[in-house]
Amino acid sequence: MAPPARYCVPGERLCSTEEATAGSGTYTRHGFIFSSLAGCLERRNEDSELPVVSVVRDSESQLLPNVGAVVTCKVCSINSRFAKVHILYVGSTPLKSTFRGTIRREDIRATEKDKVEVYKSFRPSDIVLAKVISLGDAQSNYLLSTAENELGVVVARSEAGVQMVPISWCEMQCPRTHTKEFRKVARVQPQFLQT
Template sequence: PRLCSLEEGVAGSGTYTRHGYVCAALAGCLAKTSEDGAVCSINSRFAKVHILYIGSTPLKSTFRGTIRREDIRATEKDKVEVYKSFRPGDIVLAKVISLGDMQSNYVLSTAENELGVVVAHSEAGAQMVPISWCEMQCPRTHSKELRKVARVQPEFLQT
């Protein structure tokens, strides 16, 4: 059965994609999480995201947000590079800092240790494991990729 559209999430283990949807390959339960947004595109100045949740509440319609380069990290903002922080398909925990304009809707920030990438998949399709505040590693190939990694707080973890 269909779980969500590719705009709303990414395929993980036990799922596959077909006709623009993520579908279940195995029987089980779908756990709603408190992640905020999925990165849909990046450039040198910002990342565009689809906001999926507010806290743990799933949104019924699509809201768009922007994480500007200067709002990615709290320190060394002038040295931040968007492509070393996020990639399309990443799930990011962020907070809304302003309503923005008509094109970008909400302006988001990941400039706290608790905010940033919480789910990312490697080129091999495996869910990567955080190994530092700025790197994730593929468990299959052991290749490392740069990310602005969130230090996820216990209230956001599923048990």
């Protein structure tokens, strides 16, 4: 039976550099190896004489959106300056709790930013692919962008409650009523499609 895993906290001294070599999740200082994150201590013997010491994050820990990550979010509300969203996925990983984000009018499209109208790009309850551009602050939360062609609305429902079909980069159509609505439509790449 394996011994229980030792849990480490950031800054905790693990051992000397004479006993082991530093692996992922660790750093060395003054001849000692320290943990750089919270997680479980792992000691592996590889090809070298000394074992490799690393700290591995708990797989149950909360994943956080970081700058540059593509996120899936749901539009909660819109006004003339921005759309408020709840972030549901980072990449293809569902989040345990939702994070709030903002897509500003100037971050919706890459071109003709001054002509963008938020209500012609998103509607409440739309599902949107966006990229995190800033961690924001206490008021604005995560700042998101849909300026790339691959980003924008991926799922939208019409007034009739039917999932709409994209017909161009700026319009979606209801298959039942054939009414068209403006959206900032994403050109979805296969890796972002949920199966």
